[in-house]
Amino acid sequence: MAIQAPDVNRVLAPDGTVDERADPDLSASAVVDLYRLQVFARTFDEKAVTLHRQGRIGTYAPLQGQEAAQVGAAYALAEDDYCFPTYRDHAMYLARGLPLEDVLVYLLGEGNYVDRQDPEGLRTFPPTIPIATQLPHAVGTGMAADYRGDDCATLVSFGDGATSEGDFHEGMNFAGVFDAPTVFFCQNNQWAISVPRERQTASATIAQKARAYGFEGVRVDGNDVLAVYAAVSDALDAARAGEGPRLIEAVTYRQGAHTTTDDPSKYRDDEEVAEWVERDPVERTREYLEDAHGWTDDDERELREWADERVAEAVATAEDATGLGVEDIFEQVYAETPRKLRRQREQVVDDPEVDR
Numbered sequence: 536m537a538i539q540a541p542d543v544n545r546v547l548a549p550d551g552t553v554d555e556r557a558d559p560d561l562s563a564s565a566v567v568d569l570y571r572l573q574v575f576a577r578t579f580d581e582k583a584v585t586l587h588r589q590g591r592i593g594t595y596a597p598l599q600g601q602e603a604a605q606v607g608a609a610y611a612l613a614e615d616d617y618c619f620p621t622y623r624d625h626a627m628y629l630a631r632g633l634p635l636e637d638v639l640v641y642l643l644g645e646g647n648y649v650d651r652q653d654p655e656g657l658r659t660f661p662p663t664i665p666i667a668t669q670l671p672h673a674v675g676t677g678m679a680a681d682y683r684g685d686d687c688a689t690l691v692s693f694g695d696g697a698t699s700e701g702d703f704h705e706g707m708n709f710a711g712v713f714d715a716p717t718v719f720f721c722q723n724n725q726w727a728i729s730v731p732r733e734r735q736t737a738s739a740t741i742a743q744k745a746r747a748y749g750f751e752g753v754r755v756d757g758n759d760v761l762a763v764y765a766a767v768s769d770a771l772d773a774a775r776a777g778e779g780p781r782l783i784e785a786v787t788y789r790q791g792a793h794t795t796t797d798d799p800s801k802y803r804d805d806e807e808v809a810e811w812v813e814r815d816p817v818e819r820t821r822e823y824l825e826d827a828h829g830w831t832d833d834d835e836r837e838l839r840e841w842a843d844e845r846v847a848e849a850v851a852t853a854e855d856a857t858g859l860g861v862e863d864i865f866e867q868v869y870a871e872t873p874r875k876l877r878r879q880r881e882q883v884v885d886d887p888e889v890d891r
């Protein structure tokens with residue numbers, strides 16, 4: 536039986552009209568900021584895929600299509616809130632204020648964001664690669680802040696695939712029982728590598744799962760930056776006010792590959808991608824800016840130039856600051872290198888015949 540998923544909350548309708556009742560009524564400069572961050576993230580994302588193809592960074596998880604979800608959610612955070620992103624949430628880091636150089640240094644194989652994060656007081660954790668393990672951590676961090684009497688909440692980001700993990704259910708259950716000030720932010724981008732959303736859960740929506748844990752779930756158009764911002768702001772305000780957790784399902788789409796080592800043409804068709812590209816979040820924000828705030832072609836050109844320059848500058852700085860060689864692959868895991876690895880090292884590093 537096909538289960539019909541209910542509609543999503545949105546501010547910006549696909550035809551460009553605005554739902555006044557849901558509009559968070561942000562100032563023009565805040566909307567420009569939300570757009571600027573999305574353009575910055577996309578410019579970086581495209582560059583990162585190129586850098587991978589050129590062998591200059593390691594495996595990279597593209598975020599294209601998810602800019603509004605990531606930027607809208609991170610922008611809603613207050614300075615004292617905590618943020619737990621994943622490996623795909625580069626735009627969240629940028630919106631949170633992490634310098635792009637730091638994101639790049641990590642992708643170049645050095646550091647893990649955390650080295651630089653504390654001095655800057657970003658309260659933003661390193662990206663989690665094991666799926667859903669950050670959820671219990673986020674709940675615990677929220678509870679700890681609550682015990683200390685701090686006026687803050689935590690936001691934890693994850694994908695639709697993460698909702699099949701035990702850690703998702705444990706985190707949600709704990710948050711519900713202890714009224715943890717935690718906002719669960721699920722970017723339902725329709726795919727978990729090659730597994731479609733329909734094979735992930737038999738529930739009509741991900742948002743409805745919150746009801747089983749005794750709190751509210753909200754479904755929002757994840758390609759509508761204003762709707763995401765409004766939903767996450769409300770949830771964070773409620774969490775800080777002692778009203779407990781909330782689950783937000785941001786319905787969006789991963790336009791690119793799962794990572795730079797994935798070929799999505801093996802499991803999804805071009806028509807599906809094209810349909811979602813029609814609802815592109817960055818374009819939608821630009822159209823809104825033009826209609827509502829008089830954004831001009833000159834503004835657009837200036838922003839694009841700024842983003843290109845800023846990305847190029849960050850890449851140059853990060854590449855200058857890092858100098859890993861192939862031998863470093865063997866240095867970071869074992870205190871004493873096992874014999875098998877020593878032999879591999881000899882072959883790769885010490886053999887002058889090997890073309891690097």
Ligand SMILES: Cc1ncc(C[n+]2csc(CCOP(=O)(O)OP(=O)(O)O)c2C)c(N)n1
Nearest residue numbers: 623664665666694695696697724726727728
């Ligand atoms: C515990 C665990 N199991 C399996 C994997 C391998 N893996 C990496 S990404 C991924 C899919 C995750 O999909 P989703 O949660 O929807 O997030 P998305 O990648 O779409 O952003 C899987 C299974 C992993 N990283 N961690």
